[in-house]
Amino acid sequence: MNKRYYSINNWLVDIPSGSILHLTTGERKRLGEYQLKLLETLIQGAGKIFTREELTQLVWEHRVIGNNSLPNAIHALRAALEDDGKKQKIIKTIPRKGYLLEPDYCSFIEKEESEVRDPEEETLPPEPVALFDEFPGDGGARESEAEPQPVEIPAVAPPAVKKSLHWTTLLLLVLATLVGGIAAGWYMQQNHDERLAAREIQPNVYSNIHLYSLEATGVSTLEANNVYDKLKDTFYTINQQIKMQSVRMNVYFHITHSSLNYTFSLTGQCDKKQLAMTIYHWRIVPARLNNLIIRETRRKLNEMATCKEN
Structure with missing residues (x-):
């Protein structure tokens, strides 16, 4: 199935792989996270003049950055797209106003995913799940990745028990194993019996997004409201984008202790x-939580195939 890609000055923008691909030579260039995000923002508003403040907020999303971060990212994009920094045919600096991506150099093209896929991606996990984890000792947070599919571990025969091992020790080990198995079975049964009900929160607030909190009977709804309060601005931003692309989104989330189980579907x-996604310690750094949600949503949105014309 064909997918729709942005093309700028004969460079195809492959957002999922974080790179741009030359349509003639096949050369591939890697872009940094914020360079790619800046390029995506300019593409979506091609022909519009973005102020420095707008780009800083849209790309770095309330992060504290240096005064040269934006100009440096613009310079890197111009170099990658083979745009002359003096003539500025593609990305233009508008004095005292901001930056503009010239729409004459932008287009949409349809390509088979196999034609665009980066060979290096074949060795990567198919669907990384972004997590929040704590740095040991500093109380901070970082993003890490884990495979959603279980890793298959080859069976290894247990080492032979030394003959000198006392039979009493073996008996204790067997009893401990049995008790552990019974306890694990009881725990799994208790969790299996817990019924979660989907409750829609903030209905009719967003035109193209429906939010559902998965809750057990009698559980307080305060946590669901806490999640919404942290993400409501991000939901507004996502809603604006998917509305333009005629896409609808359902979000389901469930809170267990320090983790947030977050699932979304795009149609x-x-x-x-x-x-x-399973997001650990999601309460610690709200900005990183919002960055994660909007980044992963945009990634899946860009992977969606476009309709073939008859």
């Missing part, structure tokens, strides 16, 4: 995408 006219 377009010709394709569907879904992603499940």
